[in-house]
Amino acid sequence: MSSLSLPDDEQLRKDAQTRAFINRELQTRFALEDEVLRGSRERAQAENVPAIQISPLQGRLLQVLALSCGARSILEIGALAGYSGVWLARGLPRNGKLISLEVDPKHAEIARATFAAAGLSERAEVRVGPALILLPTLVPNAPFDLIFIDADKSNYPQYLDWAINLSHPGTLIVADNVIRRGRAFQTPPPDESAAGAAAYNRKILEHPRLTSVALPIVTDAFEDSDSSMDGLAISVVRE
Ligand code: SAH
Ligand code: DHB
Ligand code: MG
Numbered sequence: 001m002s003s004l005s006l007p008d009d010e011q012l013r014k015d016a017q018t019r020a021f022i023n024r025e026l027q028t029r030f031a032l033e034d035e036v037l038r039g040s041r042e043r044a045q046a047e048n049v050p051a052i053q054i055s056p057l058q059g060r061l062l063q064v065l066a067l068s069c070g071a072r073s074i075l076e077i078g079a080l081a082g083y084s085g086v087w088l089a090r091g092l093p094r095n096g097k098l099i100s101l102e103v104d105p106k107h108a109e110i111a112r113a114t115f116a117a118a119g120l121s122e123r124a125e126v127r128v129g130p131a132l133i134l135l136p137t138l139v140p141n142a143p144f145d146l147i148f149i150d151a152d153k154s155n156y157p158q159y160l161d162w163a164i165n166l167s168h169p170g171t172l173i174v175a176d177n178v179i180r181r182g183r184a185f186q187t188p189p190p191d192e193s194a195a196g197a198a199a200y201n202r203k204i205l206e207h208p209r210l211t212s213v214a215l216p217i218v219t220d221a222f223e224d225s226d227s228s229m230d231g232l233a234i235s236v237v238r239e
Pocket of ligand 2: 052053054150151176177
């Protein structure tokens with residue numbers, strides 16, 4: 001291919017295959033799913049819950065982040081079937097605690113079943129309700145060492161305010177889906193979730209107490225799905 005021409009279909013197909021190959025190899029080496037993690041996805045599928053959980057490599061990243069900040073308490077907003085919750089709770093010490101918020105009672109029930117199957121029921125709790133109603137009740141549980149935001153995207157800016165409220169200097173705030181196939185960078189953002197992600201990105205950049213980065217996550221999810229080209233923001237809370 002000359003440097004002046006766009007890749008043709010054949011090149012695009014090869015690139016997609018290469019990405020899938022790299023993802024598969026990385027996943028096999030660094031983020032191999034065990035029966036518990038597979039079970040979470042299968043339980044969700046059997047109950048017709050959408051497969052919008054994070055990827056195995058993202059899960060491993062969350063686990064590494066939890067361990068690297070010595071997390072003893074983690075807050076998750078958006079449990080789904082407990083898939084990300086298992087990765088996070090596996091980054092906690094035995095007496096650590098994950099609280100995961102979930103608005104859908106069916107999802108919450110599946111997440112609880114996943115935590116039970118993982119032997120994590122002591123360490124991982126699901127609270128049911130709209131996150132914006134539940135967050136004020138968590139003040140007695142604060143501060144959290146790591147907060148993972150992965151629920152309805154339009155409320156991300158408000159979730160960030162709460163995350164900072166419930167943090168201490170050194171807390172990591174991680175947010176999934178901040179790129180949305182690039183729609184988060186369009187002006188104006190073309191849909192509500194892109195608008196939420198855009199506002200979130202602006203806020204983490206402008207906040208005087210946060211140092212942040214956002215990373216693209218390219219998966220081999222089928223190529224026009226949102227999750228095939230999205231990303232994750234990581235912020236550290238300072239004094
Ligand atoms: N973190 C999960 C995926 C979460 S998907 C994983 O990676 O395994 C988003 C979840 O947020 C869904 O289960 C959805 O029901 C939940 N959700 C949506 N709006 C919410 C709200 N207002 N409060 C709490 N949870 C919400
Ligand atoms: C959706 C939500 C997510 O958290 C995600 O990672 C992908 C998609 C959604 O609501 O469509
Ligand atoms: Mg997500």
